[in-house]
Amino acid sequence: MxxxxxxxxxxxxxxxxxxxxxxxxxxxxxxxxxxxxxxxxxxxxxxxxxxxxxxxxxxxxxxxxxxxxxxxxxxxxxxxxxxxxxxPRTARAAAALATNELRTAYALHPVRLLVALRAPESVPTLVAVLDRLLELPDPHWPVALACVEGLGRIGDPRARPVLARAAAQHRLRPAAEAALARTGG
The missing domain is CATH 1.25.10 (Leucine-rich Repeat Variant)
Incomplete structure (x- = not known):
């Protein structure tokens, strides 16, 4: 490039x-x-x-x-x-893009960016996005998986409740269980 x-x-x-x-x-x-x-x-x-x-x-x-x-x-x-x-504006912008319900299909890179930044906005945003996706009958699996993996990489215990819910989804179970282990859950 x-x-x-x-x-x-x-x-x-x-x-x-x-x-x-x-x-x-x-x-x-x-x-x-x-x-x-x-x-x-x-x-x-x-x-x-x-x-x-x-x-x-x-x-x-x-x-x-x-x-x-x-x-x-x-x-x-x-x-x-x-x-x-x-x-310093990057995390706020990525959080806004990741939580935009009309653009969920395009949220993969904003989610991954939040994980890479590990900013104060990262965990609350990833938890909110994953929580919303788990409510859908057919979540955007790549975005949900990126949230689960990212929360595991960050290892913040605040993510435990939503990761436990994600572990109930067969597509997310292995990643969610690994993430729970990294958060002490």
Whole structure:
């Protein structure tokens, strides 16, 4: 992805190499791509990814847009860059996307991002999403499984009640039992 950014944007040679890498005009050239109208989505994605990996907060809004996009590859790429970006707004944005009932099918990457961030919002959001999914006759299994696995990875005891309910679902049982063991339950 970074090679594409370097090829697509003149002056983007050092983008993504780390915070403060390269001359300031490198980030400025990539940020201009984000602000220009008529740019194709792939160009925005490349510029936002490079800026995010370089910890340039000008990429935040575009990365959140891509995290909410219906293409899973774009969502995964955006989540990776958002973790590297380190913006304190990220957890709140991921929580809002994960709990949006109209976008549950696209919540996989926001859920995984919350797990990676381990922010104060992570456990309450994952518990709420999983609780809501378990109420449905046919939950979005990949999202529910990501919640279960994420809660297990975090290991917070507040997740025990919802993990116990998840263990009653045959598709979630192995992951839920493992997660319960990690939470001390």
């Amino acid at each position: 970074l090679r594409l950014a370097r090829a697509a944007v003149p002056g983007a040679r050092a983008a993504g190499a780390g915070a403060g890498a390269g001359p300031p005009e490198t980030g400025d050239a990539l940020a201009r791509v984000l602000g220009e109208t008529g740019r194709p989505l792939w160009a925005l994605e490349i510029a936002a990814f490079a800026l995010g990996c370089a910890r340039d907060r000008r990429a935040f809004e575009t990365l959140v847009f891509l995290l909410n996009y219906r293409d899973p590859v774009r969502g995964g790429t955006a989540a990776h860059a958002l973790v590297r970006l380190g913006d």
